[in-house]
Amino acid sequence: MTLKTLLAASALAAMGSLATADGHMTDVKVGMITTLSGGGAGLGIDVRDGFMLAAKMAGNNHLKIVVEDDQRKPDIAVQLADKMIQSEKVDILTGIIWSNLAMAVVPSATAQDKIYLSPNAGPSALAGKGCHANYFNVAWQNDNLHEAAGGYANSAGFKNTFILAPNYPAGQDALTGYKRMYEGELAGEIFTKLGQKDYASEIAQIRASGADSVFFFLPGGMGISFLKQYADSGLDLPVVGPAFSFDQGILQAVGDAAMGVKNTSQWNKDIDNEANKAFVDAFQAEYGRLPSLYASQGYDTANLLLSAMNAADINDKPAFLAALKAAEFDSVRGDFAFDANNHPIQDIYVREVIKEGDVYTNKIIGTALSDHSNVYVEECQM
Amino acid sequence: MTLILFIEQVLNGLQFGIMLFLMAAGLTLVFGVMGLINLAHGSLYMVGAFAAAAVAGWTGSFVLGLAAALAAAAAAGALVELLVIRRLYDRDHLDQVLATFALILIFSEGTRYLFGSFPLYLDIPDALTGPVTLPGGIQYPAYRLAIIAIGLTIAAGLFWLISRTRLGIRIRAGEADREMIAALGVDISKLYTIVFALGAALAGLAGALVGAIQAVQVGMGEPVLILAFVVIVIGGIGSIKGALIGSLLVGLTETLGSIAMPALFRLFMDNSAAQATGSAIASMLIYVLMALVLVWRPQGLFGARV
Known part of the structure; x- marks a missing residue:
């Protein structure tokens, strides 16, 4: 056996093991409820675009995303969340910009055993007494x-x-x-x-x-x-x-x-790290404008989710939550970790x-x- | 509250009221003359603001922007009247509400399609930038004074138009009895288009004027529309004079209430709680005012019919 065939064989073996790992990965369905019309639509569009960019760059086709517009109205956000949980059967909800909408949606979603990843709103009520193991805030506490x-x-x-x-x-x-x-x-x-x-x-x-x-x-x-x-x-x-x-x-x-x-x-486009440079360049190439902090938060949220998907199966809830909490992803902000209440510890x-x-x-x-x-x-x- | 603060707030209330008047005048004319509830009036306000921002950005001239706002809103108004509103005069109010609500959605998403979701930039013209010092040492933005002056000029122009011109006679006649003036040989459908376009132009002007001190963005018209409806209900539907008095009442109540109420609650509450409660009560004041006026005069202050 020459060195070349040895290499080829180990490469094949590596691909084989990758394929099995991939085969084991279950689809994760994400429901994104965010503000895409009316006043404040720019914020939701940035979060969505940042999130979608990260998903596209990862190329993980087990990540399924449905996006809906809440029009910045709490009642519509609640209807959308019910629809996504009951008929779309999503595993994870995300996307809400406004704290009053988050207060209307998050407690009931986490009570129904869905995971919620907040790319923006971080009301104090959900960080203190109302905290929940299924609720993660990737942006900041308000x-x-x-x-x-x-x-x-x-x-x-x-x-x-x-x-x-x-x-x-x-x-x-x-x-x-x-x-x-x-x-x-x-x-x-x-x-x-x-x-x-x-x-x-x-x-x-x-x-x-x-x-x-x-x-x-x-x-x-x-x-x-x-x-x-x-x-x-x-x-x-x-x-x-x-x-x-x-x-x-x-x-x-x-x-x-x-x-x-x-x-x-907590973010700016000139923070000096590889992840941030890649993000700012890719965002400009994809959408033709400079990213905002909302876009960076959407991007980090998607990357956090992708890191958890690589580490654990969504059907093994405790392991998946632990993988989320570990926050093993390259944040565009540099250092990023979750505190005990699932809110970030970061530089501002x-x-x-x-x-x-x-x-x-x-x-x-x-x-x-x-x-x-x-x-x-x-x-x-x- | 010091006297200077009080005078400044009265000026703010006047400016806000005048801006509301430009919106409410068109709304009350359309409602009075045609019996039509037009929810899309706020969209015409937005059209005006976007046209002004686009043209001012392109040419660098605020005056051209204002002209473009008038033209674009009047054209949009005339087009909407010809294509949609014309079919609604004989329908009941619910159909009108549904159709004009659909127009709001079409205008909003159409504007988003053309200009994107991010707010546009429209700046105050250089000549009116910064504050002027009024007698008594009050510093007040020149641009807001200009809005008051423009609004009062337009109010005077409207009174002249309605009471002294042939078009005004027809508008008043159309308000009183539309079958009769059609029988007298007035082209009623052309009159309706003109009135609608006139109302739209006023809304567009308001949008452009306000766009320079606020954000030019999709959905900017709807909050103002609600206030404009409150104004015409208080003033009496169909009455320009009512719209003017109603606008000033609402403007002053809203502005003075927002500082008087928290100050009142601060007498017996701590600061934060007084702020929160006072702000909440202040935002209800204009509706309380509307309710009181309706109890006293169900047809509104200057409404002709009950």
């Missing part, structure tokens, strides 16, 4: 980026911040998160309406309050409106916020009003809005919190 913003505010020397957020679960988590880390005084605190477009009234109150800085959490179109109106009001207090109002999808619509603003994020960065050529984007200027988890871990009894 408070995280706001805590980082509070930490940044201390280091930037803000003493009297005016804070505002929409009146829904993620908005309440946002203000709680900021206040947890921030050590100065509050000049004022406002809950706005979810979906509000006109912030003249809030801006007038900020002006009258004597604040030295502004923290806001207004995702999607709300942030565009606020920033444009803020820039036009003549107020020039420094602004800080989580990445949601400065993500790639909306920066172009905000324009110059966002230049130089500091925002906090401070970014600054810059202009590259004609395109507004972000660059990382520092780390706000290292290996940050969340405060709800201890309330979680799984």
Whole structure:
């Protein structure tokens, strides 16, 4: 037997064993419920595109995905979840952007023994007492980026911040998160309406309050409106916020009003690791635009799932959950691990809005919190 | 609440009300003259905003953008009237609601198909950027003052149109008795198309004006549409004067309520709870206002018929 045949034989044997491993792998059916129409569709589309990109790059044809549009309406999300669980027989649900929709869908899905992987919403209620072994959040606990913003505010020397957020679960988590880390005084605190477009009234109150800085959490179109109106009001207090109002999808619509603003994020396109470079290049090649943090979260969610599929069979639930919890995948954020309540432990960065050529984007200027988890871990009894 | 804050909020309320008036005027004309419930009015608002953003982005001129918004919304309105709405005048309101709701979906997804899901950029013209200082040291954005001025000018123009011109006489006659003016030889279907296109153009103008300070995105029209319906119910259906008064009432209630209510609850609650409760109550205020007006005058403030 020559060396060549030996090599060929071992290669064949290796292929054979791969084939059997592949043959044992059962199909995993994923139901993605996300926002693809109406206001806020950009977020859902980014999550979907990131998720689909990872699935395509892996080329694993045991991963079956059905995608449906929740129109940002809790009632529709619940109907879709029921349909996917009962008639489509999905094994795993994912995709929800908004915390109020997640609160409507996740508890009942996990109670029916389905796995839920959250690519975005991380309401505190699902991280603490309401945590569940079948629920994993791949993005962040809602408070995280706001805590980082509070930490940044201390280091930037803000003493009297005016804070505002929409009146829904993620908005309440946002203000709680900021206040947890921030050590100065509050000049004022406002809950706005979810979906509000006109912030003249809030801006007038900020002006009258004597604040030295502004923290806001207004995702999607709300942030565009606020920033444009803020820039036009003549107020020039420094602004800080989580990445949601400065993500790639909306920066172009905000324009110059966002230049130089500091925002906090667990991801940016310039994080230096192989997985992230591959992701940013592939995303641009596939869709012709820069990825947003939502796209990165969708991409990580799919890769987490794929890593678990390679390690365990979906029909062996305890092993599959353990494989998910191990989080043996190359996150585009670099280091990534799950804490006891299935929420990430990760670094959170401070970014600054810059202009590259004609395109507004972000660059990382520092780390706000290292290996940050969340405060709800201890309330979680799984 | 300081006096300066109060005055600034009154201006904000006025600006919001004027913007609502541009929406509500078209809606109330269409409802009053044709007896048609048009849910797709918000879509025409969106069409205006997108046309303005596209043309302003392309030519760099905000004024051309505004002109494009007027033209595009009027054209879309006329087209919709000719193709769809015309078949609905004799049907009952439920059919009209269904058909115009379908139009919302068609407009939204059509716009998404053309422009994508990500918001567009429309900037305030350079001449109106930044704040101006009003007497008393109040800093107020010049652009919002311009919206108030444009809105008031249009309101005056509409009153003139309705009360002093031949078209206005026909519109009022059509509102009173449509069979009779058809019998008198007025081309009623042409009149309807004109009224519909006029209402659409006003909605498109509102969309373009507001698009510059808010986000130009799919679905931007529907929240405004709901408020516009509240306005015309308060003002009285078919009445331009009612639409103006109703808009200003709703605008002021909404804006002043959003700071007065939390302040009120702060008297006996801690700050966070007062904010949450106050905001919730404030967002109900305009509906409370509507209910009170309807109890007092079921036909609305200036409504002719019950």
